[in-house]
Amino acid sequence: MSEVILKIKNLSKSFPGVLAVNKANLEIESGKVHSLVGGNGAGKSTLMKILAGIYSYGNYEGSFFLNDAECQFKSIVEAENCGISMVPQDLNMVNEMSIADNLFINKQPRSKGIINDHKMLQQSQQILDEFGLNINPTTLVKEIGIAQKQLLVIARAMHNKTKVLILDEPTSTLSSEESQLLFQKIVEAKSKGVACIYISHRLDEVKAISDTITVMRDGCIIETDNAPDMSEKRIVSLMVGRDVDDFYPPKDRTPASCLLKVNSLSVYNQKFPDKKVVDDIQFDLYAGEILAVYGLVGAGRTEMAMGIIGGWRGGVSCDMEISGKKIINRNPSSALNHGIALLPEDRKREGAIDRQSVSRNISASSLPLFSKFGVIDEQKERNNNQKMVDALSIKTPSMDTAFETLSGGNQQKAILSRLISTKSKILILDEATQGIDVEAKYQIYGILDLLALDGKAILFISSDIAEVMGIADRIMIMRHGKVVKTVVNDDSINKEKILWYATIGTEES
Ligand SMILES: Nc1ncnc2c1ncn2[C@@H]1O[C@H](COP(=O)(O)OP(=O)(O)O)[C@@H](O)[C@H]1O
Ligand SMILES: [Mg+2]
Structure with missing residues (x-):
């Protein structure tokens, strides 16, 4: 039998202008995994930071009890010494120091006031061994990967006989193998009676690993229930605060004339110039429609998009028309001139302009529209960008905030607003909702619907069948x-049919 080890009573914390946690009440049991889910800004991290002593006593209202104390x-x-440890979202390890130094930060073993290096190395080795981590404790932290860093923090917590282990979005940057290893460690901790509080926006993971699930929204605890009783649909409904039956916008769009006509497009492999990765495809894209492109990895979807906009670094042969007029895109900026804008698949590498403000990231592709004789009218630029931030509910402290500090969902909305700012008629989105939270997804679907209603033609590349069926x-x-195969997305379509075409790939007989 597990017992309640941690009781949270009426915890609240505010920052200037926002009530981040609003009278939260929660009970956590030992030997269980308790997941905390909610959109970005729901207050999950703030609540956990109170428990972990990051926001110290006096900086919040309400109280919490460990074993009734x-x-x-x-x-x-102090929190760690009492048995509450947190692996924060943003791991703050000192990169230039060794693993041993990081394991014992602030609590190095000392003899006569002097740090005992020998003892520290010995104990570090012991922690690593106990946890089955095959790394030398003298290795500098900057030389190990993020997964190993997280495991190190957990190893230290386990060594210190932690009672409550908090993991804040640990898998968002891990590969699936690394995630599996982490889950194994969570299960081990659980079997030793540790209460694990797990924060993630990956609902499939949450469903798989949790005993209990709590949903937060706008600083409040909305609901707590046993994991088997929390369907993904119910979780999402609670997270966004409305029924997920209308998670996707209604499809009452009426596509108009053909805007983009691809008569023939072939794209060649970059290394093997004879090999086609896109093989003579044809399609029409209409104004006012969302045409989803579904396929498995390697189907050629990204290559198709790059071929269309002239961004492919390899052979392309393309015959296409916009509104009946033949065009050639030699590079992405000529595509922009023709009214075609792309949201690239890899937001981090190709989409984001880091070390630039949110504002400039929004207008990066539309600066000519705000310039005269090559001089940017900054007021005009800012007005546009502020409008975008408001219209797409981009959560940012200010327009000048560094882009890379925004959450994934807000970064993606900012890049989407960059596309919209170009006033392009044709928008190509490559995996636009990958890795972002449910709330942001919901908002992006709504925005795409509005764009289509406004007469834009949208090519929506996605690997998520549910979303493809929901939006296209x-x-x-x-x-x-x-x-x-190209199908009209009506009642005759189901998941099995789409998968069948994507995997077997021939016409049904
Ligand atoms: N250090 C801070 N200063 C000001 N506002 C903050 C700070 N940390 C969080 N917030 C705000 O508090 C709210 C909750 O944030 P957070 O707890 O990080 O949410 P979550 O982890 O659920 O995404 C958000 O509106 C966020 O902008
Ligand atoms: Mg957080």
Whole structure:
């Protein structure tokens, strides 16, 4: 039998202008995994930071109890000593120091006041061994990967006999193998009676690993229930605060004339110039429609998009028309001139302009529209960008905030607003909702619907069948560089049919 080890009573914390946590009440049991889910800004991290002593006693209202004793932590070390450890979202390890130094930060073993290096190395080795981590404790932290850093923090917590282990979005940057290893460690901790509080926006993971799930929204605890009783649909409804039956906008769009006509497009492999990765495809894209492009990895969808906009670094042969007029895109800026804008698949590498403000990231592709004789009218630029931030509910402290500090969902909305700012008629989105939270996804669907209603033609590349079926007017299914089938997305379409075309790829007999 597990017991309640941690009781949270009426915890609140505000920052200037926002009530981040609003009278939260929660009970956490030992030997269980308790997941905390909610959109960005729901207050999950803030609540956890109170428990972990990051926001010390006096900087919040309400109280919390560990084994019925009230905690009033002055520091992280004090929380750890009482048995509450947190692996924060943004791991703050000192890169230039060794693993051993990081393991014992603020609590190095000392003899006569002097740090005992020998003892520290010995104990570090012991922690690593206990946890099955095959790394030398003298290695500098900057030389190990993020997954190993997270495991190190957990190893230290386990060594210190932690009672409550908090993991804040640990898998958002991990590969699936690394995530599996982490889950194994969570299960081990659980079997030792540790209470694990797990924060993630990956609902499939949450469903798989949790005993209990709590949903937060706008600083409030909305609901707590046993994991088996929390369907993904129910979780999402609670997170966004409305029924997910209308998670996708209604499809009452009426596509108009053909805007983009691809008569023939072939794209060649960069290394093997004879090999086609997109093989002579044809399709029409109408004003006012969302045409989804579904396919498995390697189907040629990204290559198709790059071929269309002239961004492919390899051979392309393309015959296409916009509104009946033949065009050639030699590079992405000529595509922009023709009214075609792309949201690239890899937001971090190709989309984001880091070390630039949110504002400039929004207008990066539309600066000519705000310039006269090559001089940017900054007021005009800012006005546009502020409008975008408001219209797309981009959560940012200010327009001048560094882009890379925004959450994934807000970064993606900012890049989408960059596309919209170009006033392009044709928008190509490549995996636009990958890795972003449910709330941001919901908002992006709504925005795409409005754009289509406004007469834009949208080519929506996605690997998520549910979203493809939720948002598209038509679905084009690709396999091995060819278009296998294009269907109208009506009641006759189901997941199995789409997967069948994407995997087997021939016409049904
Ligand atoms: N250090 C801070 N200063 C000001 N506002 C903050 C700070 N940390 C969080 N917030 C705000 O508090 C709210 C909750 O944030 P957070 O707890 O990080 O949410 P979550 O982890 O659920 O995404 C958000 O509106 C966020 O902008
Ligand atoms: Mg957070």
